[in-house]
Amino acid sequence: MGLFYNFSVALFSALGSFLFGYDSGVIGSIVSAEFDFFHAYFHSPGVSIIGAIVSTFAGGCFFGAAAAGWLAAHIGRKRTIQLGGLIAMLGCSLQTGAQNVSYLIVGRMIAGLAIGCLSMVVPLYQSEISPPGMRGFLTGLTQFMISIGFLVANWVGYGSQFIRSDAQWRVPLGVQIFPATLLFLGMFILPFSPRWLVDQGRNDEALAVLQQLHGDKGNKEFIELEFAEMLEQIQYEKENISTKISDLWSTKPMLRRTLTGIGIQVCTQFTGINVSSYFQPTLYADLGLSGSKVLMITGVNGALGAITTIIFIYFILDRVGRKPPLIFGAVGMAISLAVEAAINAKWGGVNNHAAQTAGVAFIIIFSALFFSVSFGPISWVYQSEIFPMRIRALGTAVCTCANWACNVLISQVSPIGMARLQYRFYIFFVVMNIMNGVVVFFFFPETKGKSLEEMDAVFGDQVIPHALETKQMHNVGVQDEKDRDSDA
Known part of the structure; x- marks a missing residue:
């Protein structure tokens, strides 16, 4: 089936990410002043209650991501995505x-469990079904689906603000109930991760999945080498690496x-993106x-x-790598927020059309441009590709938990910070973005173009040769497959 099938599987599984983006985006509209029926129904909740409604979701996400690490290793990436969809339907x-x-907060907590689970396992699943040269795009x-x-x-x-009930x-x-249901049902026909199948000893199924995902007339040798590399690396890890x-x-x-892995997620949260995501209407109101x-x-x-996201991941990410866009984005976001702070300091709340236009423009430039070509997509790609198979689910879960822990903190304090500090609240994130760029420059290795099994060379713990690098296969399973093909 090849590339189109590979793309379709990665895109459909990203319905879990769509749910993440939808819930995070819709709550910003619902708690805004324009949703007067919401405020009337819940008796005009104060900023602390609003913060709780928003951050409780992120709290559920933390525990959902933690649970997904165990689930993804034991029941598989595919079944964990399905479970996330089912829980999302309930929440x-x-x-x-x-x-x-209280009813609303409980619902958001349950939905958060689902979204936390999906936010961890969807990019993990995508990374494990992707060929090295397209992993940035597919993961x-x-x-992209969060943005959608x-x-x-x-x-x-x-549109809903005009409903008068x-x-x-x-x-x-x-x-959001509809995409959650579609995800749960649709995953029944999508394949298991081939690397998880190898880890479970289901090698024939894994090879068949690889042929579905990557197969075409001209890359039979690549598939055999990739499969050999999986077998060799996972066998070594089983014998030498535990999952503690x-x-x-x-x-x-x-x-x-x-x-x-933790660093990329913490840096992402401290760009200030979730202040923009959750409270964007409030930022415009301040202007x-x-x-x-x-x-x-x-x-x-x-x-x-x-x-911006789809253009970046398709045309740029797998060509230029991970580090340059991260540094570019950090610098751009710092400049955007510094300008935004200056505009709010001088013209915030004043009916000045030019200042309002500039303020809106730099909020959009911050998120729709600089974040979308840096930490937005790369954070999910990076954390999902750096761990060895035996510890990948657990490692990815820990990184995603770090994301949601920071998310809870930021979403809880942001309403208070914006109310009390006003434009000064932006300055904190200006400093954090500068620090993000420094951390990436000095401490983050480049992972572009490497297979998941070749990450040990990137991080300095390679002990066995890689089939894709040496062009030699040492697994009997692959040789047997070649013999069967020749007999046929």
Whole structure:
């Protein structure tokens, strides 16, 4: 089936990422001042309650990501994605039918468990089904679908503000039940990760999946070499590497992998993106904008972000690598937020059209341009490709937990920070983006073009040769397959 099938599998599994983006985007609209029926129904919740409604979701995500590490290793990447879709159906249904704030928070906590699980396992699954030269693109579909989720959420929010009943907020919350159901059902026909199948001793199935994903008339040798490399590496890891959490820091190369994986996610959160994502209407209100225009601008920002992401992951990421875009994005976001702080300091809340236009433009440039060509897609690609197979699910789970732990912190304090510090709140993220660029420059290795099995050479713990590098196969299973082909 080849490339188109590979792309289709990666894109469909990213429905889990769509749910992540949609929920994160829609809550910003729902808690905004334009959703008056929401505020009336829940008796005008204060900033601390709003922060709890937003951050409780992220708290659930933390525990969902932690559980997904065990699930992905034991029941497989595919079944873990299905389980995430099933739990998302429940959590989204509870939010849609919420009768009070506690009911809503419980629904968001359950939905968060699902999204945390999916945010960890979807890019892991995508990375394990991708050929080395396209892994940035196919795993980067995670961020693209997050962007599409935000885009749909923003425009659903824009349209729903005109509904003059409690359906104003119930409809946008209920929309997410459909993709969750589609993900759960659709994953029945998608393949298991070939690397997980090899890890379970199901080698014939793994080879068949590889042929489905990567096969065409001209790359039979590549598939045989890739399969041989999987067998050799996973066999070695089974014999020499355990799956204890302490293995994440048991050697210097493993500690470097773990710190790098956690680092990319922590740096991503401290770009300030979730302040923009969750509270974007509030940022526009601080510039003096109000009414339906606020949610319309949010929708435009989402559309531009999705377009930028797909262009970047398709045309650029696998060509230029991981580090240069991260440094470029960090510098660009720091400059954007510094300009935004200056605009808010002098003209915030003032009816100055030029200042409002500039303020909106730099919020969009920050997220739709610089974030979308750097930490947005690369964070999911990077954390999913750096760990060896025996510890990959656990390592990816720890990194994703770091993401959600920071997310909880930032989403909880942001309403208070924006209310009390106003434009000064931007300065904190200016400093953090500068630090992000420094950390990436000095500590992050480049992983472009390497197979997942070749990451040991990148991190300095390679002990066996790689078939894709030596062009030699040492596995009996592959040789047997070649013999069967010749007999046929």
